[in-house]
Amino acid sequence: MGNTFAFAESRGGALRTVAFEAVTAARRAAEVSGGGEVHALVVGAPGIAGQAEQLARHGADLITVVEHAGLERYNPESVAATVAARIGAGAYRAAFFAASAQGRDLAPRVAAALGKSLASDVVAFELQGETFIVRHPVYAGKAMVTLRLTGSPALISLRPGAVAAAEARGGGRVEQAQPALDPSAAKVVVTELLDRGGAKLDLGEAPVIVSGGRGLRAAEHFALVEALAAAFGNAAVGATRAVTDDGWRPATDQIGQTGRVVSPDLYVAVGISGAVQHLAGMRTAKTIVAINKDKDAPIFKIADYGIVGDLFEIVPRLTEEIRKAKAGA
Amino acid sequence: MKIAVCIKRVPDTELRFAIAADGKSLDPAGLKYDLSDFDGYAIEVGLRMIEQAKTGEVVIIALGPDAVQETIRKSFSMGAERGVHLRADTIPSDGLLIARALAAELKDGGYDLILFGRMATDSAAGIVGPMTAQLMGLPCVTAISQLAIADGRGTARRELEGVAEVVTFPLPAVLTIDEGIARARLPSLKGIMAAKKKTIESKPVELGEPHLTVERMELPAERSGGRIVGEGPDAVPELVRLLKTEAKVI
Ligand SMILES: Cc1cc2nc3c(=O)[nH]c(=O)nc-3n(C[C@H](O)[C@H](O)[C@H](O)COP(=O)(O)OP(=O)(O)OC[C@H]3O[C@@H](n4cnc5c(N)ncnc54)[C@H](O)[C@@H]3O)c2cc1C
Ligand SMILES: Nc1ncnc2c1ncn2[C@@H]1O[C@H](COP(=O)(O)O)[C@@H](O)[C@H]1O
Numbered sequence: 001m002g003n004t005f006a007f008a009e010s011r012g013g014a015l016r017t018v019a020f021e022a023v024t025a026a027r028r029a030a031e032v033s034g035g036g037e038v039h040a041l042v043v044g045a046p047g048i049a050g051q052a053e054q055l056a057r058h059g060a061d062l063i064t065v066v067e068h069a070g071l072e073r074y075n076p077e078s079v080a081a082t083v084a085a086r087i088g089a090g091a092y093r094a095a096f097f098a099a100s101a102q103g104r105d106l107a108p109r110v111a112a113a114l115g116k117s118l119a120s121d122v123v124a125f126e127l128q129g130e131t132f133i134v135r136h137p138v139y140a141g142k143a144m145v146t147l148r149l150t151g152s153p154a155l156i157s158l159r160p161g162a163v164a165a166a167e168a169r170g171g172g173r174v175e176q177a178q179p180a181l182d183p184s185a186a187k188v189v190v191t192e193l194l195d196r197g198g199a200k201l202d203l204g205e206a207p208v209i210v211s212g213g214r215g216l217r218a219a220e221h222f223a224l225v226e227a228l229a230a231a232f233g234n235a236a237v238g239a240t241r242a243v244t245d246d247g248w249r250p251a252t253d254q255i256g257q258t259g260r261v262v263s264p265d266l267y268v269a270v271g272i273s274g275a276v277q278h279l280a281g282m283r284t285a286k287t288i289v290a291i292n293k294d295k296d297a298p299i300f301k302i303a304d305y306g307i308v309g310d311l312f313e314i315v316p317r318l319t320e321e322i323r324k325a326k327a328g329a
Numbered sequence: 330m331k332i333a334v335c336i337k338r339v340p341d342t343e344l345r346f347a348i349a350a351d352g353k354s355l356d357p358a359g360l361k362y363d364l365s366d367f368d369g370y371a372i373e374v375g376l377r378m379i380e381q382a383k384t385g386e387v388v389i390i391a392l393g394p395d396a397v398q399e400t401i402r403k404s405f406s407m408g409a410e411r412g413v414h415l416r417a418d419t420i421p422s423d424g425l426l427i428a429r430a431l432a433a434e435l436k437d438g439g440y441d442l443i444l445f446g447r448m449a450t451d452s453a454a455g456i457v458g459p460m461t462a463q464l465m466g467l468p469c470v471t472a473i474s475q476l477a478i479a480d481g482r483g484t485a486r487r488e489l490e491g492v493a494e495v496v497t498f499p500l501p502a503v504l505t506i507d508e509g510i511a512r513a514r515l516p517s518l519k520g521i522m523a524a525k526k527k528t529i530e531s532k533p534v535e536l537g538e539p540h541l542t543v544e545r546m547e548l549p550a551e552r553s554g555g556r557i558v559g560e561g562p563d564a565v566p567e568l569v570r571l572l573k574t575e576a577k578v579i
Contacts, residue, residue, distance in 0.1 A: 011492075074494070076470075080463070101489035105471045108424070108456035112463035117425045117540035120454040133544065138453050140342040143355070146545040147422065187468040188502075192495035194486075202491040208578070232579070251474065251509040252488050257342065257450065258366050258508045266578040276343050283552070287576040289568065295557070302552045304576065305568055309561040317562040321569045325579055 002093035004030045005153065007083055007106065008042040008055055008063075009098050011074075012193075015042065015051045017205070018098030018158075020058045020165030025096045025125070025158055027059035027168055032127050033093055037061040038170055041086050043079055045072035049174065056172025058165060063174045070183025073190040074102055080109035081181035088114055092153040094132065099157040100204075107157045118155040119147055123162040132156065140257045140280035160204055161263060203255070206236035208266045211255060211282070213240040215271020215292065215311055219248035224315045225270055231322040238262070240278050256281035271311045274299025291315065330385030332375040333440045334409070335431055335461070336368040337420070338393055338400040339451040346548060353543045364400050367446025369513030371506040374476065375444050376408045376514070386410040388438070392430055393420045398529055405524035406516030412529040422452065423539035428460035430534045436465060445505040447472045455505070462503035470496050474509035 006026040008019035023040050030036045040060040042048055044067065052063040066082055087095050087110065097107040099121040111118035119125075124135040132149040134156060149156070203209060210232070212225040222237070229235035239249040241256060255262055257280040267285035272278060274290070274297055282288070283302060290303035291311050300306045307314055340346075340360045347356040364372075375387040389404045391397040392415035401412035415430050435443055445458030455471070462469030473496075475486035483502060487494045488509075516524075558568045572579050 011489075077468070101472065101487070104455050105459060108459040109463045109469070111425065111456070112428060112460040115425075117423050118456055118460075119541055120424070120452075120456050136453070137549070138546075139340065139346065139355070139451055140453070141549065142342055142346050143348070144547050144549055145422075145543050146547075148542050148544050149540065151540040188470055188496060188498045190494045190496050194493040194495065195491075204490050252493075254508060266572070266576070280342070283549070287572070287578050288552070289572070300557065301555055304552070304556065305571055306555075306557045307559060307561070307564045307568060308557060309564070313562045314565060317565045318568070321565050322579065325569055325573060 002033065003037040003039055003090060005087055005090060005092045005095040006038065006040045006060070007095070007097045007103070008040045009100060009102055010042055010044050010048060010051065013044060013047060015054055016100070017165060018100050018103065018160050019055070021158060021160065021163045022096040022098055023055055023058040023060050024166050025163045026094070027170070029094045029096070029125070029127065036093065039064065039090060039092070041066065041083060043071050043082060043179070045069060049176070052174045053172065056170045057167055059168040059170040061171035061173065063172065064177050065174060066177050066179055068179050068183055071179065073193060075183045075186050075190065076105055076109065076188055077186040078179045078181045078183040080106055080113060082179045084110045084113035085180040086177070087153060094154040094156060097157040099159050103157050107155065111155050116151060116153065116155050117149060118157065119149045120157050121159050122156050123159050125156060140277070141261070141283055142280070201234065201236040203236045203238055203253070203260050203262050206234065207264055208232045208235035208268070209238045209262055209264045209285070210235050210268045210270065211238035211240070211272060212243060212270045213272030214242040216243070216248070222248060224312070228268065228315055228319045228322065231319045231326065233326060240272055269299050269303070270315060272299055273297050274302065330379055330382040330442070331388070331438070331440050332378060332385065332442045332444065333388045333390055333435055333438060334368070334371045334375045334404070334444045335390045335457070336372070336400060336404060337365045337446070337449045337451070338362050338391065338397045339365045339449055342450055348546055348548060353546050355546070362396065362400070364403060365446050365449045365451070367448060367506055370508070370511055371444040371446050372404050372407055372409060373511040373513045374506055375442070377511060378442065378478065388413065390415065390431060390434060392417055392427055392534065394418060398531070401529050402524050403516060405527045406520040407514055408520060410527060412527070414529050414531040415534045416531055417534055417536055421536055421539050422543050423541040424452070424454050424456040425460060426536045426539055427457050428464055430536060431457070431461045432464040435461070441500050443467070443501070443503045445503070447505045447507040458503060458505035465503070467501055467503050468498045469503040470498055471505045472507040473504055474507045476504065476510060
């Protein structure tokens, strides 16, 4: 009953986890719609073909590889034209993208080029007959909508992590293709990729996030937050807008309505009041811990575990205990 | 320099929400509406560009029911010069329909820059900007956190996961504005007075058939948390025990 498509996102010559999530979603959509193949497309500099096998392992039956020296970095116009041409020629039931920074840029362009509607940042989907039913958080996470997406192909971008990548052997045929638009003809050019350094773990991917707020009182006190993150070993550091506004942390660390939206296994809020705009970015964390000296701070209403008191006393102790627990584990 | 800013009127997310009887929308009782956050940043970017160029104007474009005129007026009081109201009974959830209507309006406007918010706070989709650009065949850079324009070319910065891109593009172009560039200025008293004299051109739009429609809307399950483990550093061992044995996150 029709094949499904997945765009396999890569950066710096390697596939990203979201690529496997998209392929897994396409596999699942193919299965519930009564079979059909999963076709994946990957673009990049020459050599990216070496990544095809990993896509086959996650269920791709056909992998279209578009290699071009001009595609070493993301080239929005060339990639959108290439993906649109591929989807247009494939008569697919559905096409999946990641709602990552790159996917959020790419998917709407492809949708408009095809004249098809797009369900963005989807956290769950199912098929009712011919129709895709998708779920998506709206109003800064304060409500959830269930949407009906009709038409073929159904275009869907998936929130990173919403569909766990799963291995499933696919046919794994590989074909080479040319970009539908010469990358050098594009008007928008990515001239530089800046490694922001510091944080090795991205906020969107870290299983643990330790976040600091104005309660830390000064930029240098973030050393406490960083030490706690280091004790966990698998943690990234986040911040509130109060903190990024004051320049204690870069704007890219901001979590919330106008910052990053994250869903880690554990979120530790240190000296954070819990304004709605902040909660919008972290309320879907699996476990939330709050440390705040004000027992009436709104953060305690959504925290699973809270400690009331002075963070300057509590955080060093917590760091020590976590270090011990990790060493014993 | 002629700059268009596309803005959306959205419910203020700080208020308490309830779902309406139809099970598909917010209960309008007690809701307040305002400019979507990132659209405020987009207006600010537009105004600064005009101030820098010392010539030109910011034109506001909003699609929706008559009430969007109130939001356009707010943009006037910040400093925008003109407004276009694309009249529709409701704002569709299918972003493609909005993008088509905006593209048709913007096509012959002679704009050097067309600005959008990175995403609207209600739909949280982030698609109308790049869709509009694609339909118009214009260069587009999404979710930018820095911008410089000189000699008909722009340079912007985009934040990705863990890295940032520096992107160059020619004008005219479509940009969507992220956190980090500019906070929206507050309306000034002078601006509020001047806003009364500025004009909004209102015209009906035909939206066509949506392919993305709301079936249901729900409030997320409340977190059942709220357990205070204790006070001060002495509560730490108990917290760590709970994280280990109950939450199983360490
Ligand atoms: C349009 C808009 C968008 C916004 N977007 C965002 C966003 O994306 N993300 C975001 O975070 N915010 C956002 N905000 C800002 C938000 O409204 C809050 O102002 C901000 O989140 C507050 O940050 P905070 O918790 O660090 O500071 P505060 O609210 O000042 O809280 C500090 C907390 O620290 C506690 N504290 C102080 N000293 C100690 C101590 N020694 N030990 C323990 N606790 C202590 C205090 O009790 C207090 O609860 C936005 C606002 C607007 C208007
Ligand atoms: N009804 C509308 N009228 C004008 N601009 C809109 C409208 N809806 C969305 N936009 C613009 O598109 C951006 C992204 O919206 P969305 O794709 O819904 O997240 C918004 O920040 C606005 O700049």
